[in-house]
Amino acid sequence: MRPKPNVCCSYVAGRSVVSLFYTISSPSLRSSLASPGCMQRSFGSSTKGCTGSTKKTRGRGLVHSLFCCLRADVSEPPSPHGSSSPPAAPEENGSLTRAGISEPLGRFLLPEVxxxxxxxLCVVIDLDETLVHSSFKPITNADFVVPVEIDGTVHQVYVLKRPHVDDFLKRMGELFECILFTASLAKYADPVADLLDKWSVFQARLFRESCVFHNGNYVKDLSRLGRDLNRIVIIDNSPASFVFHPDNAVPVVSWFDDMSDTELLDLLPLFEGLNEVDDIYSLLRQHRTS
Incomplete structure (x- = not known):
């Protein structure tokens, strides 16, 4: 069952910032860390197993279990020497979290359309570095702050929205069946999605446990959604995420903090075009090679 959040308002650089406070009990985290796939994702490099030999390693592993990030330079919450964005570790496969309720759905990840x-069209949309950038290091112009308590210690997660994300999501929700699919864990991604999705665009939310662990990466297997594969498009900044179905992908550039970025806005004409055609593959191929 989804933990009930407490909502509070804080101030970052004079701006009012909405926060959701989640308390995470350590037993559930430890059980997730005990799974074989408990490792930090480092895109393009080897993964590292989790260990519990010291308090420092244990604490770091607990934080890593919450998040997913594609940047290899990210490790843990801010220390005196600095640090940055959220990485992570998996739970079990095969459940869907929608409106905060997690339940097994058998063969497919999504309920009947x-x-x-x-x-x-069913459009699968990634979260981190596609729609938002999150960091343990304070971001002065953060849009959201999501504090998460781990074993009595509160870690602030600062979330910055990609430019034009609101207009993008609103338009996508008007045209398509939109699914949030992230390799992050629900403990982090669900409260972020609550704050981001003002129009209830996402018909379902899929998290780390719904990915397939393949060759050291968490892959979003579109064939498990229960939708016609010829009518699915995935938007993601990580090629590893759509390695099973590259022809269905709209790759986007990873976003961190460039406030002049217009990628989401620039993608709207493509998706409006996809909404009008029967053969999505020709248009997607043309977009990827242009």
Missing amino acids: KLTDREK
Whole structure:
């Protein structure tokens, strides 16, 4: 069951920032860390197993179990020497979290498509470095702050929204069946999505446990969604995430803090075009090679 958040308001650099406070009990984290896949994702490099030999390693592992990040330079919450964005470790496979409720759905990850969405494309949208950038290091212009308590210690996660993300999500929700699919754990991603998705665009939310661990990476297997593969498009900044279905992908450049970025806005004409065609592959191929 989803933990009930407490909502508070804090100030970062004079701005009012919405926060959700989540308390995480250590037993559930330890059980997730005990799984074979408990390792930090370092894109393009080898993964490292989790160990519990020292208090420092144990604490670091607990924090890593919450988040996912593609940057190899990210490690743990801020120390006197600085540090940065959220990495992580997996739980079990095969559940869907929608509106905060996690339940097994058998063969497919998604429930049966709604009648109102049957003629729509299913668009799978990534979270970190696609829609937002999150960091343990304070961000002065953060849009959200999500404090998470781990074993009595509160770690502040600062979240910055990619430029034009609100307009992008609103338009996507008007056109498509939109699914949030992130390799991060729900403990972090769910409260971020609560704050980000003002229009309830996402019909479902899929997290780390719904990924397939393959060759050291967490892959989003579109064939497990329960939708016609010819009618699915995935937007993601990580090629490893869509390695099983590259022809269905709209790759985006990883975003961290460039406030002049217009990528999401620039993608809207492509998706409006995809909404009008029967063969999505030709248009997607043309976009990737242009």
